[in-house]
Amino acid sequence: MSDFIYSKKPIQIESGDGVYMSDDGGTEYLDMGGSYACVPLGHGHDAVRSAVDEQLSKLTYVQATYPVGIREELYGTLVDAAPGDIDNVWLCNSGTEANEAALKFSRSATGNTNFVASMQAFHGRTMGSLSLTWKKKYKKHYEPLLEDVEFVPYNDSEAMAEAVDDDTAAVMLEPIQGEGGINPATTEFLETAREATDEAGAALIFDEIQTGLGRTGRLWECERTGVVPDIVTSAKGLGNGLPIGTTLCRDWIAEDYGSHASTFGGNPVIAAAANATVSTIREEDLPAHAAEMGEYLRDRVERDLGNAVRDVRGQGLMIGIEVGRSANSVLRDLAIEHGILALPAGRTVVRLLPPLVIEEEHADRVVDALAEVMT
Numbered sequence: 001m002s003d004f005i006y007s008k009k010p011i012q013i014e015s016g017d018g019v020y021m022s023d024d025g026g027t028e029y030l031d032m033g034g035s036y037a038c039v040p041l042g043h044g045h046d047a048v049r050s051a052v053d054e055q056l057s058k059l060t061y062v063q064a065t066y067p068v069g070i071r072e073e074l075y076g077t078l079v080d081a082a083p084g085d086i087d088n089v090w091l092c093n094s095g096t097e098a099n100e101a102a103l104k105f106s107r108s109a110t111g112n113t114n115f116v117a118s119m120q121a122f123h124g125r126t127m128g129s130l131s132l133t134w135k136k137k138y139k140k141h142y143e144p145l146l147e148d149v150e151f152v153p154y155n156d157s158e159a160m161a162e163a164v165d166d167d168t169a170a171v172m173l174e175p176i177q178g179e180g181g182i183n184p185a186t187t188e189f190l191e192t193a194r195e196a197t198d199e200a201g202a203a204l205i206f207d208e209i210q211t212g213l214g215r216t217g218r219l220w221e222c223e224r225t226g227v228v229p230d231i232v233t234s235a236k237g238l239g240n241g242l243p244i245g246t247t248l249c250r251d252w253i254a255e256d257y258g259s260h261a262s263t264f265g266g267n268p269v270i271a272a273a274a275n276a277t278v279s280t281i282r283e284e285d286l287p288a289h290a291a292e293m294g295e296y297l298r299d300r301v302e303r304d305l306g307n308a309v310r311d312v313r314g315q316g317l318m319i320g321i322e323v324g325r326s327a328n329s330v331l332r333d334l335a336i337e338h339g340i341l342a343l344p345a346g347r348t349v350v351r352l353l354p355p356l357v358i359e360e361e362h363a364d365r366v367v368d369a370l371a372e373v374m375t
């Protein structure tokens, strides 16, 4: 009889400091998975800790329809950071909830029902988000899901243009597919999605839950292509490890969003964490640092690992290394023999999503370890 329904890893993590975490025996691990991209500032960051401490001693909770200083501050911070002319904020507790809201809002605002998503997409695990997620394994136990979802091959502009029609409520896309294997969208693909949704009166949703907030070397990955969506969703690193998600949308969506709410969304303590996180990312220009470190890391992988790896993809500090064999076996060796934690993205891709504050020494350590494991 197990005490928890997840399978457990063999390491018991008890503390974190910057880019490192430590287990119950005091062994240190370099967190190159960034705890699934949830700690852009590193573990235990002072700005987040002191913002949370201050808010905890003032007010832990009041429902979201009451204005609270820190929540108002966060709205301003998010609107200021949002791409293009997106200036409405809805707050929740996770990525899948942010996407769920985006799907509901776009149905309400357009009066349409259908969705277009991409093959290999990952958008979360609640019923709506899961319906637009590609992998059968995640869905098969819970069907039937939403029926009106069409999947097009990622980066197939022609298929995208054909899939969107007058019944489409929204197209939802990750500007770089994360879980699907670190696949960057072409500018043409996102532009086609923009044109098709404009023409059909549908919403364009970018799921920037993994790509956003500086990870890819820009505040938002859609900036690479110049395409501005109607809705952008963010979560993961938004609270530097504390649970928060947001659905940021244009006026025409917000004006007709329907009826949707979340008891804990916008919790003042979590709002304080998110406000400190986004402000620090921008004040310290961490997107630029991520771009520089990402380039350094990818260059070193290409130079030092050469033919030992099949491909290196991604932007900034969202990196996929196609290892041409079981990613999980490489990850196990990295963890056990080298004290480095990273992630898989599919069967054969090692995914790096480290804190945005890593330095060259950390990148060097990963490449050296990979070189040993791979050869």
Ligand SMILES: Cc1ncc(COP(=O)(O)O)c(C=O)c1O
Pocket: 094, 095, 096, 097, 099, 122, 123, 124, 125, 174, 178, 179, 207, 208, 209, 210, 235, 236
């Ligand atoms: C692109 C993307 N969308 C949505 C989600 C779901 O977020 P959460 O696990 O916070 O519900 C994830 C999580 O991995 C993600 O990477």
